[in-house]
Amino acid sequence: MEDEPPPSQGVSVKVLKATLLSALKMLDVGKWPIFSLCSQEELKLIRQACVFGSAGNEVLYATENDEVFVLGMNCSGCLGTGDMQSTIEPRRLDSLCGKKIACLSYGSGPHVVLATEEGEVYTWGHNAYSQLGNGTTNHGFIPCQVSTNLVNKKVIEVACGSHHSMVLTSDGEVYTWGYNNSGQVGSGSTANQPIPRRVTSCLQNKIVVNIACGQMCSMAVVENGEVYVWGYNGNGQLGLGSVCNQPTPCRIAALQGIRVQRVACGYAHTLVLTDEGQIYAWGANSYGQLEPDDHLTVAQSLKKEFDNPETADLKFLVDGKYIHVHKVLLKIRCEHFRSILNNDDEIIEMSEFSYPVYRAFLEYLYTDNIRLPPEDAIGLLDLATLYRENRLKKLCQQTIKHGxxxxxxxxxxxxxxxxxxxxxxxxxxxxxxxxxxxxxxxxxxxxxxxxxxxxxxxxxxxxxxxxx
Missing domain, CATH: 1.25.40 (Serine Threonine Protein Phosphatase 5, Tetratricopeptide repeat)
Incomplete structure (x- = not known):
């Protein structure tokens, strides 16, 4: 197993940030690059939102009247629209409209697990390892309710690994399903688990209050502040002092005497927040992910992240019109901007190309697709050539060939x-x-x-x- 991937790969940290910021009443959807694709009228109606995906290129949001919409990329049907077409226009999910959304998690397969405030669980997306919990390996293109073994259970929290899923019920029980090559479902074997089953062993008589998944591992915090872990441990992400996999839940002895409130997992590292506001970290560290500033609370850490000039909102001024985009997204997605986004400018005037060309370029950044006539694709091909975006260049060529x-x-x-x-x-x-x-x-x-x-x-x- 390789060490932790760069920020542009793997499970997105943006999911965690969006969840925590929402809880702290700090979330402004206008700050998220994907929402640049929505009109101001649409933004005003949003009551709740979750940005997900490997680069924050997908979003699910609910309006004030509990209608549910999605937009962005649609890898393996992760938007739940019934097809695999990416979109920059909001599309309504009828099966979720009228239901109040409590939480959502995303697996990099990709698949999505969502819980409503009524405690119902819906899943959709990639399903080659039964991570949708419906007993099959058929991909799911629309949200479908998971009921097996969860009847009369109210789910209050969900978590996804790359290809496995986990939920927490209101009575403190944990259920898992999906890929299990490293014991990440906690059953004691390495056989895949096609439907939800309760995780017992050391958790049999304990009340769990918080759960999290890494790429191929699982974590649970119980009511007395102890942390139990299981699954893949090749990078030491389980915190057990070894790199051996763990097929059933095991308590982290190194946290003896420390009362943990919450746990969060990256691709191959783990962080916990204690009742005293301290953060402990372990696992892979190839990108410095285990070196946070000392004594920062979660709220302070997030505020510092969003106060960073590198994550600030950026405006392209083209033909007298503004296009909003995020500096971090440009640095991750576009080689051209990595060397020029090292200042605090909030507005960059772009004069080489027209507004429609930059608009199409923005759509490509968020959806990995382009939609424009072949004649207009010529200008985008020019931009792709100048910015050394070879994949975009190929998409332009394909558009021209078809038209x-x-x-x-x-x-x-x-x-x-x-x-x-x-x-x-x-x-x-x-x-x-x-x-x-x-x-x-x-x-x-x-x-x-x-x-x-x-x-x-x-x-x-x-x-x-x-x-x-």
């Missing part, structure tokens, strides 16, 4: 030559040759650049386009 026709073929060929997209250039050239009679009569051909026309005729002659 080519006789009327725009010469313009698209010119763009491919200009931006040195050789594969696209060859594609456009072949299209022109196959439709040569019609294309030579278009306005685009008549206005063709002299050098490009010369090269086009020469190349067309070599492939026999002008033979009788």
């Amino acid at each position: 080519i026709c006789e009327e725009n073929a010469i313009a698209l060929l010119s763009a491919a030559v200009k931006y040195e997209a050789q594969d696209l250039e060859e594609f456009c050239f072949r299209f022109c040759i196959n439709h040569l009679t019609v294309i030579t009569q278009t306005q685009g051909f008549a206005e063709m650049d002299h050098d490009l026309l010369k090269n086009f005729i020469s190349k067309a002659s070599r492939v026999g386009a002008f033979r009788n």
Whole structure:
């Protein structure tokens, strides 16, 4: 098992931040980059929100009248919309409308586990390891209620590992299901668990008050402040003083005499908050995740994080219009900005490209997809080339290929030559040759650049386009 991944991979810390900030009454949805895709009218109606995903690129939110919407990327159906289409337009989840949402957790599979204030549990997304708890390995594209072994139980907290799930009931019981290669469901074996089953062993007669999941491990805090752990331990994330996996719950002896209130897990490290406001950490440390400032409370730590200039809201000014984006997102997603976002500027005027191009670029940052006509994709291809965004460049080329026709073929060929997209250039050239009679009569051909026309005729002659 590898050490902890960079911040742009693995389970997102943003989920924890969103939950804690909401509890502290500090959450302003306008601060989250994904909400830049919503109108001000839509933002005013939001009563509750959870940003999730490996880069904070998905969001589920409830409005004042308890309607539930999602937007963002849709990996493995993690938006629950019934398909796998990413969206920058809010889409309503009818199956959750009218239900008050209590908590939500995200597994990097990805899958989602949600509990309502009534204590019902809904799951959807990736399900190759039965992490949805429905007894199958079929992926779930819409939220479905999990009832097996949870009938008459009120769930008050949920947690997800990469491919396993855990819930806490109001009577202090813990239920787990899903992937179990390292004992993370706590059953004592390594067989996958397709439906929820109660975790017993050392927890049999104890009342649990808080739960958390790492990538392949699980944690529980009981009412007397003891912490019990189980699952994968290759990075010492269980805090047991070894790197051996633990198939059943085991108390952390090193915390003897310390009363823990809450536990939180990263990809391969663990933190706990004590009743005295102290934070203890252990596990993987390859990115300095075990070196917090001393004596900071959770609220102070979060405030410091969001006061950091590197996480501040940034505005692009393009054609007199503003586009909001987060500096951290740009640093993670776009190589071009990593070297220029080292100042405290709140507004950067962008003059190289048009507003629609930057708007499409923003959609790509949040959804990994683009939606625009092939002619407009030329400008985005220019931006992708300048910013060295190779994946975006390929998406632009695909869009152009799918949208080519006789009327725009010469313009698209010119763009491919200009931006040195050789594969696209060859594609456009072949299209022109196959439709040569019609294309030579278009306005685009008549206005063709002299050098490009010369090269086009020469190349067309070599492939026999002008033979009788």
